[in-house]
Amino acid sequence: PETIACLNLADIKIWVLTGDKLETAMSIGYSCNMLRDDMDEVFVISGLTQLEVQQQLRNAKENILGLRRLSSTGDVQKGDVFAEDSVFEETIISEYALVINGHSLAHALEPQLEHTLLDLACLCKTVICCRVTPMQKAQVVELVRRHKMAVTLAVGDGANDVSMIKTAHIGVGISGQEGMQAVLASDYSFAQFRYLQRLLLVHGRWSYFRMCNFLAYFFYKNFAFTLVHFWYGFFCGFSAQTVYDQWFITLFNIVYTSLPVLAMGLFDQDVNDQNSLRYPSLYKPGQQNLLFNKRQFFLCTLQGMVTSFLLFFIPYGAFSVMLKDDSSDFSDQQAFAVTIATTLVIVVSVQIGLDTHYWTAVNHLFMWGSLIVYFAILFAMQSDGLFGIFPSNFPFIGTARNCLSEKSVWLVILLTTVVCILPGLVVSFLRIAGLKKQRPQEQNLRRVRRTSSRRSAYAFSHQQGYGELITSGKNMRVSTLSSSRSLERIAQSSSWIENILKRKNEVSAQPAESHKADRLK
Amino acid sequence: MVKEEQEESPNRPDNTAFTQQRLPAWQPILSASIVIPMFVLIGAAFIGVGVALFIASRDIQLQELDYTGDDSAHPCYKCRSSTEKCTCSMTFSIPNLFKGPVFFYYGLTNYFQNQRKYGASKDDNQLYGDLDYFKDPSSSCDPYTRDSRNIPIVPCGALANSMFNDTFSLSHVVNGTQKIVPLNGKGIAWWTDYNVKFRNPSVTPLINAFNGTKKPTNWPKPIYELDTTDVYNNGFINQDFLVWMRRAALPDFRKLYRRITHDDYVNGLPAGNYTLTIEYNYPVYSFNGRKKVVLSNVSWMGGKNDFLGIAYIVVGSMCVVMSIVMLIVYAKFKFAEDD
Numbered sequence: 123p124e125t126i127a128c129l130n131l132a133d134i135k136i137w138v139l140t141g142d143k144l145e146t147a148m149s150i151g152y153s154c155n156m157l158r159d160d161m162d163e164v165f166v167i168s169g170l171t172q173l174e175v176q177q178q179l180r181n182a183k184e185n186i187l188g189l190r191r192l193s194s195t196g197d198v199q200k201g202d203v204f205a206e207d208s209v210f211e212e213t214i215i216s217e218y219a220l221v222i223n224g225h226s227l228a229h230a231l232e233p234q235l236e237h238t239l240l241d242l243a244c245l246c247k248t249v250i251c252c253r254v255t256p257m258q259k260a261q262v263v264e265l266v267r268r269h270k271m272a273v274t275l276a277v278g279d280g281a282n283d284v285s286m287i288k289t290a291h292i293g294v295g296i297s298g299q300e301g302m303q304a305v306l307a308s309d310y311s312f313a314q315f316r317y318l319q320r321l322l323l324v325h326g327r328w329s330y331f332r333m334c335n336f337l338a339y340f341f342y343k344n345f346a347f348t349l350v351h352f353w354y355g356f357f358c359g360f361s362a363q364t365v366y367d368q369w370f371i372t373l374f375n376i377v378y379t380s381l382p383v384l385a386m387g388l389f390d391q392d393v394n395d396q397n398s399l400r401y402p403s404l405y406k407p408g409q410q411n412l413l414f415n416k417r418q419f420f421l422c423t424l425q426g427m428v429t430s431f432l433l434f435f436i437p438y439g440a441f442s443v444m445l446k447d448d449s450s451d452f453s454d455q456q457a458f459a460v461t462i463a464t465t466l467v468i469v470v471s472v473q474i475g476l477d478t479h480y481w482t483a484v485n486h487l488f489m490w491g492s493l494i495v496y497f498a499i500l501f502a503m504q505s506d507g508l509f510g511i512f513p514s515n516f517p518f519i520g521t522a523r524n525c526l527s528e529k530s531v532w533l534v535i536l537l538t539t540v541v542c543i544l545p546g547l548v549v550s551f552l553r554i555a556g557l558k559k560q561r562p563q564e565q566n567l568r569r570v571r572r573t574s575s576r577r578s579a580y581a582f583s584h585q586q587g588y589g590e591l592i593t594s595g596k597n598m599r600v601s602t603l604s605s606s607r608s609l610e611r612i613a614q615s616s617s618w619i620e621n622i623l624k625r626k627n628e629v630s631a632q633p634a635e636s637h638k639a640d641r642l643k
Numbered sequence: 644m645v646k647e648e649q650e651e652s653p654n655r656p657d658n659t660a661f662t663q664q665r666l667p668a669w670q671p672i673l674s675a676s677i678v679i680p681m682f683v684l685i686g687a688a689f690i691g692v693g694v695a696l697f698i699a700s701r702d703i704q705l706q707e708l709d710y711t712g713d714d715s716a717h718p719c720y721k722c723r724s725s726t727e728k729c730t731c732s733m734t735f736s737i738p739n740l741f742k743g744p745v746f747f748y749y750g751l752t753n754y755f756q757n758q759r760k761y762g763a764s765k766d767d768n769q770l771y772g773d774l775d776y777f778k779d780p781s782s783s784c785d786p787y788t789r790d791s792r793n794i795p796i797v798p799c800g801a802l803a804n805s806m807f808n809d810t811f812s813l814s815h816v817v818n819g820t821q822k823i824v825p826l827n828g829k830g831i832a833w834w835t836d837y838n839v840k841f842r843n844p845s846v847t848p849l850i851n852a853f854n855g856t857k858k859p860t861n862w863p864k865p866i867y868e869l870d871t872t873d874v875y876n877n878g879f880i881n882q883d884f885l886v887w888m889r890r891a892a893l894p895d896f897r898k899l900y901r902r903i904t905h906d907d908y909v910n911g912l913p914a915g916n917y918t919l920t921i922e923y924n925y926p927v928y929s930f931n932g933r934k935k936v937v938l939s940n941v942s943w944m945g946g947k948n949d950f951l952g953i954a955y956i957v958v959g960s961m962c963v964v965m966s967i968v969m970l971i972v973y974a975k976f977k978f979a980e981d982d
Contacts, residue, residue: 391668443948509839529943540958547673
């Protein structure tokens, strides 16, 4: 239940598809906190014919929208009730639930009714489908996947969940009593349902965050690297003369700059895991594609272009008359190349240093190691030894030594580095300073109402059979605490409910929201 | 019955800090108390460096003499498009003592030594003294690899072929007589070029190594006659040749020709009138290029270039301005929050 409450706070919609009877499913819903007593209405669709089902769906929808229109202050929208329902979806403040029978579902999944079903289902906070066959489970997932721009995740633990797991974007198998079929068909598998929380809110979030940072940095780095040639074209007769040494071009993306960004992509965290779990609404940027969209792409490309401009023109200005302090001339192609190449490596390394939020030992190693390796390879390749063996392949002999021993070159490098990095710092500082502080919605456990007011957690089926199960005490298990989160302690009291849940219900959860970044297969 | 996690222990993922993303880490946070002082510091340091650079650059003396001769009043006008040997001379005066050591450069404008095919047109193996490549130069030198009779050219390529061949001499007018200012051509190229990159073939006498090869098409003399007086300045290791072979990065460039280090002028060129005599061989008229002679001295940061000093001052002041702006924004935000 805590997992479900938590995921709800993160704007993830959860639907239950089970093969149980209606009463069982509803009882489970109440005990899991998916259905609540204070919900405005729980619509039960259990028609046997297509017409009945259609009627019930329409009635339910009208009910929701009618109430909505009544409660809206004067801004009544005329027109087709069933159009533009997605507009209403976000503004629904009262809570509805939908419970639909497998039989009715078979009718509702027909092409003419499926949109109605989908719209109605999305208007409701919770959807529970009972008596659902494995085929129908897959069909429901398919329906959401096809028509809503949302990412679907299916959780199941039995062989009858395999089709659903395969249909959804992400399939999660719970390894447990029912064998390994679900696990084998899924993308992720773990042993308990509550791990889903950590998977999504911690690792999923981090993964999105890292991926966006990685992408933005990669575009920036490569634009800065490549566009220098564009500027140089104006001064070399547009003959496509490369600014850099050939070896530098080969090794830049492979050796000099690949490892720091790899470390950032593996280890970076903006918020630590406890806080990620405590504030589920931190998950929202991922759902709304906030961290890497067209605007962000444009910005990082622009940053790359401006960097390349500065990277070229500052050395250009300095090299227009550049002499060594022993007067021999110095404004030659190879010294120019080495200066710009060194500046580029330093600038992009400093930039990734600023972008990395979480400096582990590996990050340190990769970052400083890359810089050291750059200088080592630079001096090695422009040394006498290699030139002696392959004269025509290493024409930059002696350049590094001559170039990097001049004070003026280091002054150029320092100036260019500072000019490229500081504007980014200023912009991010001003953005942080100007940002309004938002109080994240903390997962308030006190709001998780226990179902003890009207329904007792014990009476959840009209079937026989659970009596001896309860009294035998076999299901009383001490939930093992794998971490010391306080949430778990509250779960102990209803842990055996979880058991039954896992044993009897194939639960499917579907995060359904607006656009999401494509971090899926 | 309930199955515990222990059943899956062979499948259990590793519980190390590395695999469970629990590595200890440092999380730097950019706060105002770090960023704003940093900006002020950088701004102040840059302004200081910029002023030093600017002053150093201001103190360098420079004299430029354009001798392209495109203006009919110019002494070198007659040499502009002549094909045979032509000599012209220009007079100029130095108002104050030109502090030594003074350096003599020739400069070209609108000359794209950085053009890709042009710059790639040479054979490093040949220039390293490898005799195999004398007989068979690499194809990167095309079309300057072999002459019309298919004899290999040494040194091959467009870069070598277009070597600058004007020669200069400077004389000081003293008491009505022309006193030659001695020019020193030793060590004008990079040490690594002279000692490592370019090597003469180890054949004595040098001329024998070049049997069966021809000089580049546009050269008046073959490479082994570039300096017959000094065996250490002949062949591939000729200093003027090395200076030319080091491609310039930009279309307007200067290359070192000679140093003025003779005893009489070691402290500089005294004020007075001077005559520059030019043997005008190198044609630039066809591509609108210009030729000039530059006399300059150097400082600790190189030649006369105001750019770096000005750039440092500009960036330093912008840093200080930005830090003030950030301080204002931060103060506003802080007070707004406190309200």
